[in-house]
Amino acid sequence: QKEVEQNSGPLSVPEGAIASLNCTYSDRVSQSFFWYRQYSGKSPELIMSIYSNGDKEDGRFTAQLNKASQYVSLLIRDSQPSDSATYLCAVSSGSARQLTFGSGTQLTVLP
Amino acid sequence: NAGVTQTPKFQVLKTGQSMTLQCAQDMNHNSMYWYRQDPGMGLRLIYYSASEGTTDKGEVPNGYNVSRLNKREFSLRLESAAPSQTSVYFCASRPGQGDTGELFFGEGSRLTVL
Numbered sequence: 001q002k003e004v005e006q007n008s009g010p011l012s013v014p015e016g017a018i019a020s021l022n023c024t025y026s027d028r029v030s031q032s033f034f035w036y037r038q039y040s041g042k043s044p045e046l047i048m049s050i051y052s053n054g055d056k057e058d059g060r061f062t063a064q065l066n067k068a069s070q071y072v073s074l075l076i077r078d079s080q081p082s083d084s085a086t087y088l089c090a091v092s093s094g095s096a097r098q099l100t101f102g103s104g105t106q107l108t109v110l111p
Numbered sequence: 112n113a114g115v116t117q118t119p120k121f122q123v124l125k126t127g128q129s130m131t132l133q134c135a136q137d138m139n140h141n142s143m144y145w146y147r148q149d150p151g152m153g154l155r156l157i158y159y160s161a162s163e164g165t166t167d168k169g170e171v172p173n174g175y176n177v178s179r180l181n182k183r184e185f186s187l188r189l190e191s192a193a194p195s196q197t198s199v200y201f202c203a204s205r206p207g208q209g210d211t212g213e214l215f216f217g218e219g220s221r222l223t224v225l
Contacts, residue, residue: 008151032212043201043216044154051211088153092212098169099214101146103153 006102019076023089032092035074039085079109115217123223124192132187134202141207143185147198192224
């Protein structure tokens with residue numbers, strides 16, 4: 001059974017702090033990893049993708065991947081109230097490269 | 112460039128009624144998907160179409176049918192709606208084989224079955 005697990009939260013951090021979001025996956029042959037942000041009532045939007053072990057930085061966002069531990073994380077530095085949303089971890093695997101989503105972590109950044 | 116367009120955005124049905132959710136993309140993508148999203152459940156794949164002329168079941172296909180009308184359009188049909196199908200439905204697309212796997216989503220269709 002392919003699974004993607006996330007802490008459901010909610011996670012609250014003060015403005016300016018670092019928010020850390022975690023995700024584990026069960027399919028060892030997973031190839032691509034994504035973080036989507038979803039504001040309430042809106043559709044998911046891609047914010048980060050990562051394909052190889054290590055860190056990938058894009059502005060205030062850093063994605064970290066450890067395939068041996070089957071673990072992917074998202075760090076948000078200098079968190080802003082506009083970062084308040086649900087963050088979905090998604091993992092692509094198999095010949096059809098289907099995306100399997102976690103249940104999401106709700107983040108609230110407090111002013 | 113509209114991306115992925117879904118209609119309708121909101122719909123209320125009575126148990127047993129039927130309806131079709133429409134999805135169209137203008138990005139020349141090969142693969143299209145229908146997901147449903149329920150509170151605390153994340154996104155679950157209903158059906159997908161890897162390319163024009165093909166469709167396959169996803170994780171939760173029961174109670175649904177799909178049609179890949181052409182490369183642009185992928186519709187989802189509920190033949191006899193049930194309250195358990197109350198959900199938010201998202202259509203998504205991606206270029207296809209050899210791409211990164213990133214999905215592009217429509218705005219969602221909010222369905223309530225009474």
